Amino acid sequence: MAGPRVVLVTGGTRGIGAAIATAFLAEGDEVVVCGRRAPEAPPSAGGRRAEFVKADLREPEDAFGVVESALDLHGRLDVVVNNAGGTRPGAAAEMSADSAAAVVNLNLLAPFYVAQRANAAMQEQAAGGVIVNIGSSAERRPAPGTALYAAAKSGLHGLTRALALEWAPKVRVVQVTPGPVETDGSARHYGGEEAFAAASGAIAMGRFARPEDVAAACVLIASPRAAYISGAELHVDGGGETPGWLKAIEALPGD
Secondary structure, three states: OOOOOEEEEEOOOOHHHHHHHHHHHHOOOEEEEEEOOOOOOOOEEOOEEOEEEEOOOOOHHHHHHHHHHHHHHHOOOOEEEEOOOOOOOOOHHHOOHHHHHHHHHHHHHHHHHHHHHHHHHHOOOOOOEEEEEEOOHHHOOOOOOOHHHHHHHHHHHHHHHHHHHHHOOOEEEEEEEEOOEOOOOHHHHOOOHHHHHHHHHOEOOOOOEOHHHHHHHHHHHHOHHHOOOOOOEEEEOOOOEOOHHHHHHHOOOOO
16 A cells, blocks of 8 residues: 555553554554543654544444544544553452443443444455454453453454454454553552562563553554464563462472
């Protein structure tokens, strides 16, 4: 395809999403980002600035609407990165029906609605398109307090494989699944710098992923060099974590 691609990054105003948007801008692409609140400054790189669309993707109309906005702005849509997601820890036994629905809506249904509308446009384009879903290691290793989030991300993995099968060959659907990612609040979340260093040491590569690591994987998997990769999951987890049972054994008193 001649000229820059048009890329939509949901939740692209901060954190991992902003890093993904910045990486595609640096590639020379036109980028549209969305979020519930406008950022002080949208992501920018290479002399380009992302365009912002306000949306609450938990509402199906807004999920469809962000795709329509990207199409209205640029007349086409080549790549979608379904990055928006997340949860607040909460005991499964005490979770309300509204809270449970909100987690599933944001992490599973919103990516589906965005992908559904994007696919309709991409199927009409000569070059088709690529949909990248951002997963979570919680799908394989859920932590206490994240039951519905883990279930939704597991569902997203299944959805990725199913959509790849249904929408081929014009549209590729792939998943990028980060392990723990270093953010501004990581040390605070883990209880201080010493605790954060210990947690980082459990990763085979000796550190958490950085948002830029996840962004680079998205650029790679969405590129023409990955043209035959669909329905696949790319783990960006630094080789994974040392199993807890092994650490428990190592902590036992020696002979």
